[in-house]
Amino acid sequence: MKCISCEKETSESVQFPCPKCGEKILRCKRCRSLSLEYKCPKCGYKGP
Ligand SMILES: [Zn+2]
Ligand SMILES: [Zn+2]
Structure with missing residues (x-):
């Protein structure tokens, strides 16, 4: 489990679908x- 913003391993994370x-x-957290x-690795969408 890796955070997409800071790229650190995390245990306390929130998962959501790319809009x-x-x-x-x-x-x-x-x-x-x-x-x-954050930036979606698939489509490159950026969001807050
Ligand atoms: Zn993070
Ligand atoms: Zn996406």
């Missing part, structure tokens, strides 16, 4: 609370 292509995106930007 554009539905690919599963994984983010750790820290990045979520900081609202760090």
Whole structure:
């Protein structure tokens, strides 16, 4: 399990589908609370 924003292994993560292509995106709690930007590895969609 790797966070998509900070690329660190994480146990406390939140998973959600990409709004554009539905690919599963994984983010750790820290990045979520900081609202760090993520990028979908499949379609390149960027979101907060
Ligand atoms: Zn993170
Ligand atoms: Zn996507």
